[in-house]
Amino acid sequence: FTMKESKTLNTGFSVYFILLPFVFIPFLIDSFILPRQLLTNLFLFVIIFLLFKKYKSANLFVIDSSAFFYLGFIFFSGLSFLNTQIVDISHAVFSKYLTFFIFFILIKYLLTSGLIKIEQIQKNVIYFGILSIMLATLAFINKTIKGQDLSRQVDLISGTFGNKNLLSSILFICLPFYFIGTSFSKRYKWLSFLAIGWTIFLLILLRTRTVLIALGLFLFLVIFDYVGKRLSKKVKFITASTLIIIISVIAFLLIFKKAEIGTNSKYFNRLFASETLHSRMEFWNQSALIIKDNFFGGVGVGNWIDIYPKYGLDNFSSSEIQNGRLIIDNTHNDFLQVFVETGFFGFICYLGFFLVVIYRGFCQQKNEQDSKEKRNNNYLLFMVISYLIIAFFDFPLARIEHQIILLVALAILQSKHLILGNRSQINLPIRYVLIGCFILLGYSTLINFYRINGEMHLSKAFQEEKKGDNASFVHQLNLAKNFLFKTDNYALPIDWHLGKVNFRESNFKGSLENYKDAYKINPYSIVVNNDLATAFVKNNQTDSAVVYYKKALKISSNYLDARTNLAATYFNANQFEKAFETIDACDLNTNFDSYNQILIPIVEKKLNIELEKLKDDNLNSFLQTKIKSEDDLIRFYFDYKNNKTTFDKYLQSLTN
DSSP states (O other): OOHHHHHHHHHHHHHHHHHGGGOOOTTSSSSSHHHHHHHHHHHHHHHHHHHHHHOOTTSEEEEEHHHHHHHHHHHHHHHGGGGOSOHHHHHHHHHHHHHHHHHHHHHHHHHHTTSSOHHHHHHHHHHHHHHHHHHHHHHHHHHHHTTOOTTSSGGGOOTTSSSHHHHHHHHHHHHHHHHHHTTSOHHHHHHHHHHHHHHHHHHHHHTOHHHHHHHHHHHHHHHHHHHHTTSOHHHHHHHHHHHHHHHHHHHHHHHHSTTTTTOOOHHHHHHTOSHHHHHHHHHHHHHHHHHHHSTTTOSOTTTHHHHGGGGOGGGOOOHHHHTTSSOOOSOSOHHHHHHHHHHHHHHHHHHHHHHHHHHHHHHHHHHOOOHHHHHHHHHHHHHHHHHHHHHHHSOGGGOHHHHHHHHHHHHHHHHHHHHTTOOOEEEEEHHHHHHHHHHHHHHHHHHHHHHHHHHHHHHHHHHHHHHTOHHHHHHHHHHHOBTTBOBOTTSOBHHHHHHHHHHHTTOHHHHHHHHHHHHHHOTTOHHHHHHHHHHHHHTTOHHHHHHHHHHHHHHOTTOHHHHHHHHHHHHHTTOHHHHHHHHHTSOTTOOOTTHHHHHHHHHHHHHHHHHHHHOOHHHHHHHHHHOOSHHHHHHHHHHHHHTTSOHHHHHHHTTO
16 A cells, blocks of 8 residues: 555544444444444445455465354354244344454454554554543443442443443453553553553443453463563462462352351442352253254354243243243353354354464464564453453353454454464455455345344334334334344344234234234244234134143243133133143242232132032031132132142042
8 A cells, every 4th residue: 555545544443443432323222233333344345445446366365274264153154044043133143243254354464464553453442442431431420420329230331332241341352452552652651551440440340240250360361471471480380370279269258158258248249149140051051952952053143032942931040031021132152152053163163263363372472572562462362361251151242342352352463473474374366355355245234224224113113102103103113124124132023013013903813914924933932922822812713822822831831921811711711620720830929910810710610610529518618608709719729729739639628
């Protein structure tokens, strides 16, 4: 490039990284992901255009081992479409993966070719990180102005990054660039020192455990690397072992023995609460069941959200999950997510991508003669190693900005390795590569436009629903629905939302057709199964209704909507024994609005049937004095449940 072209490119990078934390569209369901993907795609189009204009086919594009592994991950992600249930979700996720891949190979090429300077792109990330810190700080200031303590309700702090955990992750991923910044000019040096201290302070306040663990590991590696240069191998080993033991003992005492050592701090109680870890373990166990059945092919990129109910919601302890009130959209583990969705080979390629870069980073660290460059290389390397902890307990793979900053770090590490001439690679004509990138990026951008349009109208539809304007609600839903946007962000089909409207307006035939279409898209949603069954009831197709209520209960036996609806359906069909057996399977502590309403006539009918069989006058007289109201009938039923016996035996025991 000429000096002017190079300056233009570097300016473009600065503008991109400065805009990235601020780009969002407030009237989307998720205000951040799609707009930031679109910004990244447009930026990549500019880079492709500049490179295509500048270079001829004779120029070569390096495809090294890291690019091979990443390309393998992309290939198996695409191959997983053969197994996908909800295709539009797969398109959405796959388009993001393509954006990440193209960003990585182009940035690596620009760095390796010297078309952009490593120091300049590191400064750009520092700009991004400082802006992220400012956004987080403003959120804390706003919270304290409202009279809240700094350490309370931090779950509400998100900056512009989705939620508290994702905010913590992005603050951490920027941290090594501040360490690198301490080796720049005086202005950057003091700014970087300030950013390091303020980032650590914010991470402590946000108390995201996985990020704090990653932070601890990163700082340990940085300190040990600095101190280790002045120690012998034997002393290094002893020092490292001692520090690891001390940290492990402290963590054990705080997590498992905190009551015994008198840890009454609210901060530590919140920090070491075990509920989220228990939930993650349940997600991972569910993932293991899915992997067992889909080991090689996966279930399709993005399709964890619609497949995990198939393996039973009774595996979760949360009643909200069991009743379809809470839908889990990922495994909270990027590596398991990749394994579930792309299969074994996709997982190996994704993991191999990290391992190759880490290995090359260590090799480059040994070969690097410049102590400053070696130190800066280690900062990035230590962050990538620590990032693996975050990826194991969270889902940064889902977010645009997290992957962009991470891929910058990985590209810098890999480009340094290539610059030193350690090349195990294939060289391809650059224009062929650019044409391929242009086509894939065009596909990604097309998906992005359709998703933005869909989310925009879906968001408007929900606003109209709150107003009670069903006509506008339906109009916006129809505008939202397209062949690349058939489900909302929780994998509930647009047809299901349309079915709700028709059902509310007593258009039961129309709602039945909507729910049938919704079932074809997501057959494992207990909500879809239950509502389809109810529509069958309203259309006098009781047998079909029973089938779908049972399908919902097969997925979640504790799903109260389906259980009470099935019991009512049996009762109205004069199948009183089945009605009682169904409602009787409910938990004793059931707290559900329509439960008592359905329970009372079923229990009353069951009681009369049993009394008719027994023909015991004394028992009849006793029950007439005992049961004089509906409340008495419910208390009588709960007494029977507490006795843990059969209904007829409980009745007989009353006469003894």
